[in-house]
Amino acid sequence: MKKGVPLQWDEACDKAFKGIKSYLMKPPVLVAPVLGRPLILYAAAQERSVEILLDQKNDEGKENALYYWSRTMTSNELKYSYVLVIEVTLPWKMYFNGASHKEGIGAGVVFVTSEGEVLPYSFTLTQNYSNNVAEYQALILGLEIAVDAKQLPLKVYGDSQLVVNQLLGLYEVKKPVLLPYHNYAKKLMGWLGDIELKHLPRKDNKQADALAKLASTFSMADKKTRIPICKSWVIPPIFSDDEEDTLKEEENHFTEVFEIEEED
Helix, strand or coil, X not given: CCCCCCCCCCHHHHHHHHHHXXXXXXXXXXXXXXXXXXXEEEEEECCCEEEEEEEEECCCCCEEEEEEEEEECCCCHHHCCXXXXXXXXXXXXXXXXXXXXXXXXXXXXXXXXXXXXEEEEEEEECCCCCHHHHHHHHHHHHHHHHHHHCCCCEEEEECCHHHHXXXXXXXXXXXXXXXXXXXXXXXXXXXXXXXEEEECCHHHCHHHHHHHHHHHCCCCCCCEEEEEEEECCCCCCCCCHHHHHCCCCCEEEEEEEEEECCCC
């Protein structure tokens, strides 16, 4: 449009006007977030403004807006150059496994921190359960530790295809005895929020499997026992005196073994 030039309103103008009108009359509706479902953050920074949109995919895979924020920079703020520093927390990893046989029942949980530190736990359960219940017990005990530690985010791995797929909604929980454990595990996962659950082969879950078998063979008088696990040479190599002085000290790790009593 120019000054002094008559306006010619044609079909293209009418179509564009109706399109803008339709868009303005249907603004995106903000919805409540679904607990435990990943969030998606969009950020746009322009020369004089900043915009942020937080959304989440629904059951159909469509993104719904949860929160929108925009801000125009003031004249004083435009005089400075800002550097945005975002601290990203790497997730911990948790491996779980349950073991049930005639000698007893045990649960093993292994945490691997974002720095690579390994935190092993072994639990002796005092009542007889099926192997599937033992797997749920191991998962729940690990999730309770994570909730108490307020550890977010968390990647959880287990070799029980049944337990993992039931919690992912791929399998139906058909046995009534598993339902309370399934519901409680889902609640704990909801409290953690930022959690990823995956199935892995048993050969890749050896540490948690060994801890579960270790606990299942114990009959402990105390509620908690400390068991040292040492890393050392069976046959010491031959070194010169100078080389021997430079050797690192023997590495020792302790595995916590707990005895857990479950109510009937």
